[in-house]
Amino acid sequence: GQNIDQPTEMTATEGAIVQINCTYQTSGFNGLFWYQQHAGEAPTFLSYNVLDGLEEKGRFSSFLSRSKGYSYLLLKELQMKDSASYLCAVREIGSQGNLIFGKGTKLSVKP
Amino acid sequence: EAGVAQSPRYKIIEKRQSVAFWCNPISGHATLYWYQQILGQGPKLLIQFQNNGVVDDSQLPKDRFSAERLKGVDSTLKIQPAKLEDSAVYLCASRTLGGGTGELFFGEGSRLTVL
Numbered sequence: 001g002q003n004i005d006q007p008t009e010m011t012a013t014e015g016a017i018v019q020i021n022c023t024y025q026t027s028g029f030n031g032l033f034w035y036q037q038h039a040g041e042a043p044t045f046l047s048y049n050v051l052d053g054l055e056e057k058g059r060f061s062s063f064l065s066r067s068k069g070y071s072y073l074l075l076k077e078l079q080m081k082d083s084a085s086y087l088c089a090v091r092e093i094g095s096q097g098n099l100i101f102g103k104g105t106k107l108s109v110k111p
Numbered sequence: 112e113a114g115v116a117q118s119p120r121y122k123i124i125e126k127r128q129s130v131a132f133w134c135n136p137i138s139g140h141a142t143l144y145w146y147q148q149i150l151g152q153g154p155k156l157l158i159q160f161q162n163n164g165v166v167d168d169s170q171l172p173k174d175r176f177s178a179e180r181l182k183g184v185d186s187t188l189k190i191q192p193a194k195l196e197d198s199a200v201y202l203c204a205s206r207t208l209g210g211g212t213g214e215l216f217f218g219e220g221s222r223l224t225v226l
Contacts (some may be wrong), residue, residue, distance in 0.1 A: 004153075033214060042115075042202065042217040043154070087153050096166045097142055097206055097213050101153030 004102035006088050011108045012078055020073045020105045022088030031091040033099060034062050034073045038084045046086075047073065075107075083109045113137065115218035117203050123224045129191035132221040136184070136205030142166075144215065145178055145188050146202040154202055160186060161208075193225045 003025045012018040024032070031050040035043035049055055049064035049071060061074040075082055085106045089099040116135040124130050136143050142161050146154035157176065159167040163183040171178070175194070180186040190197055200222045204215040 031213070033212075040222075042219045044217070045212075045214040048212040048214060089153070091213065096159060096161065097215070098144065098156050098159055098167060099154075099215060101155070103151070103153045 004088055004090060004100060006086075006102045006105045008103065009106045009108070011110060012075075014078055014080060014109055014111050016078050017074065017076050018078060018107065020075075020086050020088075020107065022071045022073070022102060024069050024071070024088070024090050024102075026069075026090050026092050026100075028093035029066060029090065030093045030095070032062075032064055032071050033089045033091070034060075034071075035087040035089060035101075036084050037087060037104065043087055078109050080109050080111070083107060115203055115205055115216055117201075117218035117221050119221055120219065121222050121224075123226065124193055125226050126195055127192040129189065130193060130223060131190075132188045132201050132203075132223075134186045134188070134203030134218060136186075136203070137207075137216055139207060140205035140216070141183070141208045142206050143180060143186050144204040144206075145186070146204060148200045148202055148220070150199070157188070157201075190223075193223075195225050198223055198225045 006022045034046040037043040047062035054063045059076045064071045085104040087104045088102040145157040148154045158171045158178045160180040178188045200220040202220045203218045
């Protein structure tokens with residue numbers, strides 16, 4: 001079975017750094033994805049990790065530890081437009097590419 | 112490159128009525144997914160197609176939900192009869208086969224309200 005946990009809500013200040021954690025349990029790990037979803041819009045792809053370590057892409061970075069079943073998404077230099085839900089999703093071996101999503105973390109960025 | 116197109120964007124029906132949603136994936140994407148996203152939750156897979164064949168429909172409530180992808184391109188998802196708990200956003204996603212990260216590309220979704 002699968003279980004993906006992430007905080008329900010977080011609040012941060014414009015210009016600051018925020019870290020959104022995700023823990024998972026799967027029967028056969030084959031990649032972890034982070035998506036951003038603004039209210040009423042489609043989820044959009046942010047990052048992908050399949051090996052341990054940090055992947056950096058501009059203001060966003062994502063980290064993975066497969067042995068701990070743990071990932072985080074790091075957002076730097078927060079902007080108001082970063083207010084959104086952040087979805088952690090896991091792909092399992094043999095899943096034909098299907099992603100299993102956590103419930104999402106709603107991030108509010110305040111001035 | 113055009114994204115995943117879905118229609119209608121919004122639909123309000125009464126319980127026991129029927130509804131259909133349409134999806135046109137990104138050109139050339141062989142794999143198509145329908146997800147259900149209830150308010151405050153992450154998307155949950157309903158059905159997955161590869162070309163015009165069903166790969167996974169284990170979580171599709173088959174007594175009321177059906178989906179097809181007849182020519183391996185567009186897809187429709189139907190609910191009949193609808194229940195109150197079907198109120199959700201129905202997201203269509205597609206991806207290409209092989210190569211890259213295998214990320215899914217999502218449409219904007221069809222928001223269903225069942226009264």
